[in-house]
Amino acid sequence: MTGPAVVRSGPIRYAVAERFARPRPVHGHDTRPSSGEICPQPPSRLDAVMGAPLDRRPQGEDCLNLTVTTPARDTAARPVMVWLHGGGFSSGAGLMDWYDGGALATEGDVVVVAVNYRLGALGYLCLDGVAEGNLGLYDQLEALRWVNANIAAYGGDPADVTVFGQSAGALSIRLLMELPEAQGLFHRAILQSAPLAIATRSRAEAAALGRIFTERLAAHAPGVAPRTADPAAVLAAQRDTALAHRERSGSTLEPPFGPVETGGVFLDAQVRGMDIMYGWNADDMSAFPGEKSENGDPAEPTRRMYAEPLAALGRRLARAGARVHAYRLDWRPTGSAYGATHCLELPLLLGSRAAWQQCPMLGDTTWAEADELGRAMRATWTAFARTGRPGTVAPPFTCREIPAPQP
Template sequence: MSNEWNDDNRRREHGRPTEGAGPGTQPHRSTVVTTDRGRIRGEDEGPVRSFRGIPYAASPVGDLRFAPPRPHPYWAGIRDTVRSGPSVPQGPARLERLVGPRTPDWSEANCLTLNVWAPRTSGAPRPVLVWFHGGGFTSGCGGWDWYDGARLALLGDIVVVTANYRLGPLGFLYRPEMGADNLGLRDQGAVLRWVHDNIAAFGGDPRTITVGGQSAGAWTALLLAVDPETGPLIRRVLVQSAPLGLPEQTRDAARAAAVHYLALLGLIPGDDPAGGLRALPVEHLLRTYAGLGRDMAATASVAPPMYPVLGGFGVRRGLRESVREGALADKDVLIGTTREEAAAFFGLNPAVREAGRVDVLRMMRDEGGRVYERYATRRPEATPGQVFTEVMSDRIFHAGTHDVARARAWQGHPAYLYRFDRPIAAPELGLGAPHCAELPYLFGTFDAFAESLMLRGVDRAAATELFATFGGALAAFVATGSPNGPGLPTWSPHSPKSAETMFFR
């Protein structure tokens, strides 16, 4: 991290306005908006106004580390919000080889921020998309250029919001006696409340909020939508590649992971660990969490050591059980996956690529081999590792997604179901359309993925055309509750009689 970040954070954390803080801090063209914490200055980017790095909660440092989010202090003057805030503390991304590397930019101070993009033209209040990034509850940042919302906001004439939330041990260590209870989810709830209270000042309609996300962010978007506390703030749900085959972590498993983590840190679980956890350097917490991940790693699992806990804050009941019982009945739902989801996790793993049939049966826990044979018969040309990857794609992603769509259909509230089939631009890897493949085509941020295997050598005209249809359809859903509209393919909802799916190729 640069000193520039730290100096800027210190100015902001002490409540002093950054107006006039130095050369280059003021944008050429700007817009001032009043929020419930103070005035902010954004930037006009052609037809879209952007506001980056808006704090929605106080910095989770000192006594606020491992504590629920608190309101940010008021500030005087005008606060510049023309640059995204730092990422929350995190280690390297598990899928970095696929999606591309990121230069570490995290800071514990001033990390709980969000970003807003809104079309400049005035008119009726616009529908709002609040979108949460993925990263396996361990990595990611709403302020990265991958998720720049300007093009999507303009494409759909909507307001787009992205946000950070605490990850890894800082977000999902389970020690409720010290306040550490699904803190990453609590952060997301604070984002929703901030949007509800403030988005009208940006031209957004707080009555028409879609909560969405990809991967871990999609999983939590559904959790927020079914929860009695945050659900009433949400009108629609956009679910991209949610690992719905991953059950919520039980309290017993979460406590065991916490005890193991404390032991690795040299803290005694029987004592109150809060003081020790808050005193340790955050770098030490991250290194130790990486060690915990290695201790708990399993070849056939995508689960991180810590993630949302069943019975903790915001997870009163199992997600799929809640959906089956009608918890989404009053909301519009659009949900989907990529075709080869699990290839992102297993397709580059030598232990999987080189596995034989016996190895795969063991990893699948398929003692009779019946599941393996069913899949292998469908794809006689596939290697055992490819069969394993297809099975895991269905188990972790596809099956749960179809369960949600079917449950909605039988309840008389059909969902829109899609599958993203456009393969990544690295055919020699044999990954097809893996997890994350659709992200550039939602936000139209092709240049931001320049170092990614997914877009290497991609035809820009074809990519732009798919952005117009895929991003356009999802933006239309945010705006109207239907992904249909002028220039878009006709998309029928999933129904009990016809398992309608829109394929994007």
């Protein structure tokens, strides 16, 4: 929680973008106040698990905004932690109270940056002559450039940046590792419950979904082009495309709009020497009823969707010369039907009692109990951001180093 010990700045506009165009950095002569907007979006499909957000933010396309939470705007050159939220590339925002970095900043003496990026069709539509895809990813890249150029004024060290993200945010980090333009903009990374099995889709598949979106948009806004359609019509067409994609794929987990294959190869040189921690929650898949095994046990789909692909990534990163740690959270809150579910670590790391007070996945757990575990987990995250090592951990949280392969 943000208290008198920290300074929270923002929302701050870090870039601007025309619809379906790449972002452009905000220059010093642009002194307009931030809109405070978050990307237009439908309700989250995880509201039943997390609860609906209690804060209401204006939605609009001037949404490339971020916040900075720091112990002090001084010259201390603290480690910087940049947060990329999840939400299936269709919902969420760094500005939400859920993602207040006050506790991390206060307890770990770090600077926390929380980033908005474009979502759904506005961020990930792939359609010839209209949108190239991956615009939300390029928004994140622009936010990291903003951090590099500006964070020293907030007490942070631009040469000591850890990017951390959950679910779609963690997938984004995996893809940022492939972008040559991102090299040097972050030095450590934490990937929380990244569903790597659905990391990207082919450009051909993305273009096919783009054509479905165009057809559905024409039904909601006849004669109106995608670049000029009202955001409400865009969201309606996005919803219809999601339904069509579910029928085509049979998956209730894979979003209709998400990253497209970059066409590049895994850049060993980009991760060599980097500190990377990845992990998952033991019952991650309990959040997705349509994806459970026949007996309702989330263990097997969690293994298939998270544990095995993440372990393979860890081995690959270690071979490339990264220093790698893997974690797992086994905490099952009393009175919760979801166990150690997807998103459960979020209230342990970010936000406050007020932000999470109506959170179903916490069950009957008191905030004091959750915060005690959260304090330990925050210490692990900030220790990693500071040293590249998680320090001492204890159950229900486990962490181990992935050994580098022998030559």
